[in-house]
Amino acid sequence: MAFANLNLGQKVSVKYFIGAMVLFIAQMVFGLLAGIQFIQPEFLYQILDFNVTRMVHINAMIIWLLFGFLGSVYWLVEDESGTSLVGYKLANIGFWVLSIAVTIVVLVYLFVQVGSGTQASLWLINEGREYIEAPRWADIGIVLVMLAFFYNIAATFMKGKWSGISGVLVLDLLALAGIYLAGMFYSPNISMDQFWWWWVVHLWVEATWEVLVACIMAWGLMKTINARREIVTTWLYVEVALMFGSGILGLGHHYFWIGTPEYWLTIGGFFSALEPVPLVAMLVHAVYDTGTKNLKVSNHPAFAWFIAHVFGNFLGAGVWGFFQTLPQINLYTHGTQWSASHGHLAFFGAYVTINVAMFYMAIQKIRGGQIFGSALVNKYRWKTSLALLNIGAMGMTIALLVAGYQQAFIERAVEGSTWSGFFEAQTNLTFIASMNWRLLFGVLMTIGTFVLAWDLLTIGKTNDSKNTT
Ligand code: HEM
Numbered sequence: 001m002a003f004a005n006l007n008l009g010q011k012v013s014v015k016y017f018i019g020a021m022v023l024f025i026a027q028m029v030f031g032l033l034a035g036i037q038f039i040q041p042e043f044l045y046q047i048l049d050f051n052v053t054r055m056v057h058i059n060a061m062i063i064w065l066l067f068g069f070l071g072s073v074y075w076l077v078e079d080e081s082g083t084s085l086v087g088y089k090l091a092n093i094g095f096w097v098l099s100i101a102v103t104i105v106v107l108v109y110l111f112v113q114v115g116s117g118t119q120a121s122l123w124l125i126n127e128g129r130e131y132i133e134a135p136r137w138a139d140i141g142i143v144l145v146m147l148a149f150f151y152n153i154a155a156t157f158m159k160g161k162w163s164g165i166s167g168v169l170v171l172d173l174l175a176l177a178g179i180y181l182a183g184m185f186y187s188p189n190i191s192m193d194q195f196w197w198w199w200v201v202h203l204w205v206e207a208t209w210e211v212l213v214a215c216i217m218a219w220g221l222m223k224t225i226n227a228r229r230e231i232v233t234t235w236l237y238v239e240v241a242l243m244f245g246s247g248i249l250g251l252g253h254h255y256f257w258i259g260t261p262e263y264w265l266t267i268g269g270f271f272s273a274l275e276p277v278p279l280v281a282m283l284v285h286a287v288y289d290t291g292t293k294n295l296k297v298s299n300h301p302a303f304a305w306f307i308a309h310v311f312g313n314f315l316g317a318g319v320w321g322f323f324q325t326l327p328q329i330n331l332y333t334h335g336t337q338w339s340a341s342h343g344h345l346a347f348f349g350a351y352v353t354i355n356v357a358m359f360y361m362a363i364q365k366i367r368g369g370q371i372f373g374s375a376l377v378n379k380y381r382w383k384t385s386l387a388l389l390n391i392g393a394m395g396m397t398i399a400l401l402v403a404g405y406q407q408a409f410i411e412r413a414v415e416g417s418t419w420s421g422f423f424e425a426q427t428n429l430t431f432i433a434s435m436n437w438r439l440l441f442g443v444l445m446t447i448g449t450f451v452l453a454w455d456l457l458t459i460g461k462t463n464d465s466k467n468t469t
């Protein structure tokens, strides 16, 4: 059996990673469809509408990143706790429940595209909350699976040993699952609805997910470059304190214009401006760790993706987030392609990258723990996908930024946010050209994703057996 050398947690993890990769490809394909529809609005009109392609694109992203995170935690839990997973069966059941729920939800999205919003549609079809649009029945399923997951991880650490990393990790998972509940309240008042919805969207990506990837990164640095535990743990504490310190009240940058009291302008402006600080700390941390030792990397592709994560997180979240976070600027950029530019680079840079790094950590062990170094056969494959995905993401970000600039300038600044101003911006030649560039870079990224899948299926298979750790 190919997976004989994996521990129980890692066996579960492989399932999650495969699920993640399948959904990653789906995300890219639906992104491309949405990108084409931006340029050719009649493309697939009334067959697969833009609102549906876009919804599947971003929901597939959230779900595959979650699959990847669950997989990553299952991957490291036995190593970090020094004992075996308490609930192997439970973990498998969780995986299948989640996968079947996701499949049904997506099929329903595709088959029921139009109709009125009622209590029944809320329960059965779509909750209508961007990024977390799953209907209520699936929501409840997700919460149950997350609670079972939480129990499994916490109980395993309790049976084995605790560490700084696992302590932070377990508390963070509790917060992550708890916040999801805020996205399940229903209010017919759109401001109140948005108020709670942002608790999930913002507090996930700018607080709990950041802490989760900081834990994964701490563990990953110990494994790939032998970083010292005391150093990564100390940094982890510093980053977590800064992250929660700025990220929680940074929530205010989504409360500027949705009908909340005006004090949010000050709170949101101030604390979200501080949010890049922990990201700088993470960058310094990783560079420091790699620079202070004579670097011997046992897994080149994983390490390259860890580095991509550190820079991507810093640029996408820190710099691109900061661009538009002061209320004086956000007044003009709010909800334009400027936001989409930041959204793409932040999600890609912070979360896609670290998941891919973990895929490579996993496949290394599956292929017998050989060194993924310069002796690797066909190493052009991982390098090609690394280049295509990163160049594609950066190119798309710049294209969207140019489009966002046009939009903010023409629609908001010159035309004063009028209806005709909106169309003036949408038909601006530079705006349209940028949308074409976005599609081109999207094609590069999609090819990069397929090359990644191909590489993961083949990497290390043809190496000679002497090359092992
Ligand atoms: C990895 C972390 C992050 C991710 C994944 C992320 C992702 C996103 C996404 C997808 C949106 C668009 C939401 C929508 O559909 O309306 C958004 C909006 C926003 N983000 Fe981030 N973000 C991150 C970190 C940050 C940071 C650190 C800052 C500030 C320094 C920031 C500032 C903003 C602001 C101000 C908006 C609102 C844009 C608007 O008004 O349209 N983000 N973010």
Ligand code: HEM
Pocket (backbone or CB within 6 Å): 028, 031, 032, 033, 034, 035, 036, 038, 054, 057, 058, 061, 337, 339, 340, 341, 343, 344, 347, 348, 352, 438, 439, 441, 442, 443, 445, 446
């Ligand atoms: C891993 C790579 C990708 C990530 C992380 C990602 C992430 C996102 C996010 C967060 C949004 C919502 C943005 C917002 O509301 O502000 C979005 C929307 C979108 N994405 Fe992607 N995406 C990726 C790849 C692609 C690709 C390859 C394409 C193909 C062209 C694409 C095309 C689109 C389009 C057309 C939208 C709708 C934008 C709008 O409503 O204005 N994305 N994506």
Ligand SMILES: [Fe+2]
Pocket (backbone or CB within 6 Å): 202, 206, 250, 251, 253, 254
């Ligand atoms: Fe935010």
